[in-house]
Amino acid sequence: NNRVNRWNKNVITYSIGRYTSDLPHSTVDSLIESALSVWARASTLTFVRSRTQRADIMVEFATFEHGDAYPFDGAKGTLAHAFGPGEGIGGDAHFDDDETWTAGSKGFNLYLVAAHEFGHSLGLRHSQNPESLMYPTYKSTILLPQTWLESTLQPLNK
């Protein structure tokens, strides 16, 4: 079937739709860009921002029912979700705007959550390693030293 579990191209486009009011738009833009660069550095992928709605990865902040089969649940609980590679909703990453999104250690750190979600957008599943970026639960102490990150993300290049 035509279900891809990997993107069959190296240039992936992304767009940002509705923003959160927790952070300035420019801050959201740079945190999203940084979260994507984590994966660019650990793979042969390049991420290009597109202003059209037809991007591979569409980033959105939303609450409760927001047009897919996975309504959000208010504060806490599910923080975000992302769909594996594919057409349409494939690759898209949605963030629950009933959470408090921050660039620091208060609330939920958008960079950390987005980096995790983009792992799903690239077809990665969860890791059982509690130190991994792809561990299923949020910990504000996830450290992202570059070398550790690259060693952890090695499988992506296989």
Ligand SMILES: COc1ccc(S(=O)(=O)[C@H](CC(=O)O)C(F)F)cc1
């Ligand atoms: C470190 O990044 C995340 C950890 C946990 C989550 S989550 O608690 O929203 C998770 C969704 C997910 O694993 O992406 C849960 F199943 F809802 C999102 C990002």
Ligand SMILES: [Zn+2]
């Ligand atoms: Zn959604």
Ligand SMILES: [Zn+2]
């Ligand atoms: Zn996850």
